[in-house]
Amino acid sequence: MNTLFGYLRQAGTALRFLFLATVVLGLIYPLAIFGIGQAVAPFQANGSIVRDAAGRPAASALIAQVSANDAGTQSPLWFHARPSAAKWDPGASTANNLGPNDPKLLDAVKTDRAAVAAAEGVKESDVPADAVTASGSGLDPQISVAYARLQVPRVAKAHGLSPETVQAMVDRRTVTGLEAFLGQPSVNVTELNLDVAAATPAK
Amino acid sequence: MVFSIASFVTQVAVLLLLLVLVHKPLGSYLVRVFEGKKSTRVERLFYRLSGVDPETEQSWSIYLRSVLVFSAVSILVVFLLQRLQGVLPGNNSLPGVDPWTAMNTAISFATNTNWQTYVPESTVGIFVQMCLLAVQNFLSAAVGIVVVVALIRGIARTRTDRLGNFWVDLARTSFRVLLPMAALAAIVMVIGGVVQNFWATDVVNQAAGVTQTIPGGPVASQEAIKILGTNGGGYFNANSSHPFENPNVFISMFEVFLILLIPSALPYAYGRMVGDQRQGYTVVGVMGALWLASTVLMGWAVASAQGTATAVAGGLGEGFEQRFGAAQSSIFATATTLTSTGAINVAHDSLPPLAGGIAMVNMMLGEVAPGGTGSGLYGLLILAIVSVFIAGLMVGRTPEFLGKKIGPREMKLTAMYILVTPVVVLALAGITVLLPYAMANAPASGPHQFSEVLYAFTSGANNNGSAFGGITSSGPYLSTMIGLAMLFGRFLPIVLVLALAGSLAKQPRIPASSGTVPTHGWLFGSLLLGVTVIMTALSYFPALSLGPLAEGLLK
Numbered sequence: 001m002n003t004l005f006g007y008l009r010q011a012g013t014a015l016r017f018l019f020l021a022t023v024v025l026g027l028i029y030p031l032a033i034f035g036i037g038q039a040v041a042p043f044q045a046n047g048s049i050v051r052d053a054a055g056r057p058a059a060s061a062l063i064a065q066v067s068a069n070d071a072g073t074q075s076p077l078w079f080h081a082r083p084s085a086a087k088w089d090p091g092a093s094t095a096n097n098l099g100p101n102d103p104k105l106l107d108a109v110k111t112d113r114a115a116v117a118a119a120e121g122v123k124e125s126d127v128p129a130d131a132v133t134a135s136g137s138g139l140d141p142q143i144s145v146a147y148a149r150l151q152v153p154r155v156a157k158a159h160g161l162s163p164e165t166v167q168a169m170v171d172r173r174t175v176t177g178l179e180a181f182l183g184q185p186s187v188n189v190t191e192l193n194l195d196v197a198a199a200t201p202a203k
Numbered sequence: 204m205v206f207s208i209a210s211f212v213t214q215v216a217v218l219l220l221l222l223v224l225v226h227k228p229l230g231s232y233l234v235r236v237f238e239g240k241k242s243t244r245v246e247r248l249f250y251r252l253s254g255v256d257p258e259t260e261q262s263w264s265i266y267l268r269s270v271l272v273f274s275a276v277s278i279l280v281v282f283l284l285q286r287l288q289g290v291l292p293g294n295n296s297l298p299g300v301d302p303w304t305a306m307n308t309a310i311s312f313a314t315n316t317n318w319q320t321y322v323p324e325s326t327v328g329i330f331v332q333m334c335l336l337a338v339q340n341f342l343s344a345a346v347g348i349v350v351v352v353a354l355i356r357g358i359a360r361t362r363t364d365r366l367g368n369f370w371v372d373l374a375r376t377s378f379r380v381l382l383p384m385a386a387l388a389a390i391v392m393v394i395g396g397v398v399q400n401f402w403a404t405d406v407v408n409q410a411a412g413v414t415q416t417i418p419g420g421p422v423a424s425q426e427a428i429k430i431l432g433t434n435g436g437g438y439f440n441a442n443s444s445h446p447f448e449n450p451n452v453f454i455s456m457f458e459v460f461l462i463l464l465i466p467s468a469l470p471y472a473y474g475r476m477v478g479d480q481r482q483g484y485t486v487v488g489v490m491g492a493l494w495l496a497s498t499v500l501m502g503w504a505v506a507s508a509q510g511t512a513t514a515v516a517g518g519l520g521e522g523f524e525q526r527f528g529a530a531q532s533s534i535f536a537t538a539t540t541l542t543s544t545g546a547i548n549v550a551h552d553s554l555p556p557l558a559g560g561i562a563m564v565n566m567m568l569g570e571v572a573p574g575g576t577g578s579g580l581y582g583l584l585i586l587a588i589v590s591v592f593i594a595g596l597m598v599g600r601t602p603e604f605l606g607k608k609i610g611p612r613e614m615k616l617t618a619m620y621i622l623v624t625p626v627v628v629l630a631l632a633g634i635t636v637l638l639p640y641a642m643a644n645a646p647a648s649g650p651h652q653f654s655e656v657l658y659a660f661t662s663g664a665n666n667n668g669s670a671f672g673g674i675t676s677s678g679p680y681l682s683t684m685i686g687l688a689m690l691f692g693r694f695l696p697i698v699l700v701l702a703l704a705g706s707l708a709k710q711p712r713i714p715a716s717s718g719t720v721p722t723h724g725w726l727f728g729s730l731l732l733g734v735t736v737i738m739t740a741l742s743y744f745p746a747l748s749l750g751p752l753a754e755g756l757l758k
Contacts, residue, residue: 009254010269014276016253017370018342021377025341026334029382030399030424033389037399037423040390045399047417047447049406057406060417062396062446067411078411082525086441090415091324093441095522095550097672099651100510101754105553109516125517129204133520136444136550142525144204175526182214183452184205184528197410 050191053198064088064141065190076119077158078196079143079151081189082130083112086138095136109133120150142186145174159200169195204519204529206506211530214456215498218534219491221460222467226487229464230471236379237352237372237476246374253370260365263705266353269369270346270697274313277342281309281335285327293330300326303682310686312339314693315347315575317429317436317545317668318685320676324440329401329420336436337425341385344432344465345376347543347577350697351469352376354581357704358605359477361712366704380465381432388461389427395457396450399423422447430461433575435545435668443535443548444524455527455548459538466542466573467491469580477605481723486583489731493572497565498537504558505533509755513555522550533558540565543575545668552655552671559671560751563658566665567743568735569624575666581700583735587722588617588703590734594720594727603719606712613706620699624664625742627691631684632660632746641684644675650757654750659685664692 037045052058059065066088067075074080081088085096098105112132117124128146148170156166173192174185242250242257250257261269284291285305289298300308304321311318312335321327327336349372356366393399400419407414422438426448429436439445449455467487474483506529508519519529527535532549539546540562551562565572571582588604592614595602602609609617635641635656645655655671662669663685670676676685721727 006265006268007272010272011276013254013370014269014273015280017255017273017373018277018280018338020249020252021342021374022334022338025377025382026338029386030333030337030421033386033393033424034399034401034421036390037393041394044396044450045393045423047398047400047404047419048396048450049404049417052409054409056409057404058408059406059415060404060446062450063415063417065406065408065411065413065415067408067413075411082520090417092322093324093439093445094322095441095444095553095672097550097552098512098521099552099559099647099654099671099673099754100513100521100555101649101651102512102647105512105521106515109512109521113515127517129513129516129518129520130525132516133204134522135524136522136548136553137439137441137446137524139441139446140524140526141446144525179452181207182210182456182528183526183531184207184210186525193411194408197408200410 050194052194058194059190060090061188061191062141063090063139063190065193076154078193079148079155079189082140082143083132083134084138085134088139090139093137093139095138096134120154122150126150141188141190143189145185145187148187148192155196159196161199165199166196169199204523204525206519206529210528211502211534214530214534217456218460218463222463225464226468226471229468230475233380233468233472234475236375237472242371246378249374250370255370257368257371260368262364263353263366263701263708266366266369267698267701270350270701271694273373274346274694277313277339278309281312281339282306284335285309285331288328288331291330293328295328297326297328303679304677307682307686310689311668312336312436313343314666314689315343315432315434315543315578316663316666316689316693317434318663318670318689319436319668320682320685322440323438324418332425332438333421337428340425340428340432340434340436341377341381342373344428344434344576345373345381347575348376349373349577350700351577351581354584354700354704355473355476357708358607360708361710363708364705366708381428385428385431388431389423391457392423392426392454395454397423397426397454398447418447430458430544430546431464433462433466433542433544435539437546443546444550449548452527452531455531455535458546459535462538462542462544463573465576466579469577473580479605479723482605485723485728486580486587487573488728489735490571490573490579490583492732493568493735494537494541497541497561497572498534501533501537501558501561502530504555504561505529507555507557509555509557522553524548536562537565539669540667541568541570541572541574543570543578543666545662547669550672551669552673556751556755559654560747560755562669563661563747563751564739566661566667567739569739570665570667571735578666585617585620585700586735586738587731588613589621589738590727590731591720591722592617593734594730598718598720600718603713604722606715607707607710608713613703616699616703620696621738623695623699624692627664627688628660629746631688632657635660635684641680644678644681645673647673650750650753654754657746657750660688663688666693
């Protein structure tokens with residue numbers, strides 16, 4: 001009886017403790033960080049939203065943005081992001097979660113490699129790995145420098161720009177310095193495509 | 204995907220340097236928190252409102268009862284409020300969470316596991332994330348820390364049955380340690396690009412004709428404690444692979460640092476509290492050696508880029524983020540599995556087979572290098588007691604640990620601790636592979652299918668929470684079984700640790716003699732390292748050889 005009473009009393013303490021802790025850790029703390037974030041770094045805190053020439057929110061610099069049809073084929077007009085298990089839906093991040101020896105993954109890689117080689121008019125052996133493998137998030141906005149370079153002629157032609165102009169845009173969106181050393185040299189496709197759009201006269 | 208050795212070496216060196224610099228100030232601060240007599244005015248108000256008498260110390264059984272009752276109440280509250288999500292504010296128009304998922308998730312977050320059987324984006328709204336899950340991130344991390352503090356007091360004190368007051372320890376750990384550290388980390392994360400708002404943003408790329416809804420939420424505040432408290436439950440489904448949880452390689456390195464921070468500073472606090480800093484340094488030396496060895500092995504296994512699909516693709520890439528690179532992802536994968544974190548910045552299911560195997564071995568070590576917040580240190584102290592026992596057998600003396608006799612009662616508790624987790628992992632995984640109904644949830648074929656199941660139970664019972672994501676764990680069977688694995692794997696060891704703390708505290712301290720095996724220095728450190736590795740190998744080698752070893756050797 002004594003023990004039961006002890007448990008009940010402890011449970012009452014636990015409930016009150018949990019409630020008070022929730023006020024501090026579950027309300028005050030996140031709201032304080034929200035306030036500080038909005039004051040110190042509103043751009044980042046709100047999702048790194050970049051705007052188009054007219055000042056309208058056009059994309060998040062951190063999230064892949066892809067023009068694709070329902071079958072998941074990316075539009076030939078733009079730089080392509082990596083394949084995505086999430087179909088590039090920002091509300092449904094996910095990976096393929098297939099093992100490195102999985103026959104399904106093997107088939108997908110083979111199909112994608114042939115498709116990329118055909119789209120860019122290059123040999124299959126020239127297709128870099130990131131062009132045929134999905135990221136862990138399905139939203140990775142970055143591609144390798146090699147994959148970006150592969151796409152320059154196609155995108156330049158589609159937009160009536162010179163390959164040199166487009167290559168300069170790629171260079172401008174290439175991660176360099178310490179970030180490239182610790183990670184790897186990469187190109188942000190979301191921002192790159194907005195650059196291309198801005199340089200193309202509206203039709 | 205490039206595996207840059209130069210980047211790998213630089214990152215490991217920078218991490219080591221930072222942890223070495225920070226462990227002493229942080230460890231000293233922890234000692235002040237746990238040994239301090241005074242409560243602040245806010246704390247006194249907090250105690251009065253919750254009905255806690257901060258002056259009363261508890262015996263081990265009352266301390267344990269408080270841990271269990273508090274955790275049970277947490278599980279119940281988190282379960283019920285998830286079920287009621289549909290009628291609560293901040294639900295992002297999502298209905299109540301289905302009972303199996305709600306049960307699994309409540310256990311998962313209260314046990315510091317953060318196994319995620321749910322898809323956050325389509326299951327839980329801001330209220331559940333912020334007021335239930337993130338709060339449990341703080342409190343479950345704090346529970347791990349207070350349990351090791353009670354054990355340290357049991358070692359340090361003599362002839363007493365008092366181990367401290369659970370509620371005071373829990374409040375101080377939450378509000379004086381975790382809260383300020385998480386707040387600092389969250390601010391760094393926001394500046395680095397992690398989101399912290401309460402709304403989604405619609406964006407339109409007019410030229411390409413693409414519209415997107417960019418999600419928002421209190422991510423940075425949750426991400427900070429998720430990493431710092433070795434929790435690992437992501438705000439988004441893709442966890443620390445998601446650009447809004449982990450926007451670039453700098454923040455990713457920062458996250459690895461935060462994962463290792465508290466577990467690697469606790470041994471210093473332990474040394475100080477038992478009055479012999481060599482003890483703390485020996486323990487942290489063993490943790491560091493295991494971490495370094497595992498990190499290098501993981502780097503090697505990732506760089507090998509094994510796998511038929513990987514070969515055809517022309518290299519690593521599947522499951523990796525371009526913005527981190529393979530070096531950072533292999534360091535992250537090691538840290539997250541050697542602690543009880545379980546956050547991921549690369550899809551572990553898609554790692555080369557031996558790298559996936561190393562992730563499993565890391566968890567099977569019992570999360571001790573440096574382990575979860577608190578749980579890592581108590582795990583390693585248990586192994587230290589096994590080591591003095593073995594050394595005692597060699598020299599024919601009754602083993603003792605810091606002047607406390609390790610008699611039959613202490614050894615029984617220790618032996619049970621060592622057995623609990625492997626039994627839970629292997630029994631539940633064994634039952635599962637015999638059930639075709641359950642195995643349908645793991646769609647892979649051959650040894651990889653077995654690996655997915657073994658990984659799930661290893662992760663659950665060791666309170667890690669990472670997964671080979673190919674497995675579908677949301678049905679009633681796996682929700683329940685993995686729920687049980689998390690419960691047993693968390694609370695049976697805690698019962699044994701606190702019982703051990705109680706029986707050590709009662710003893711007088713016997714002075715060291717010529718027959719005492721010193722529990723510091725190279726010799727004992729090597730013994731402890733050997734015991735840790737051999738225990739793991741004996742328990743799990745057969746299971747590992749059917750999964751990742753078979754897959755790695757077949758190809």
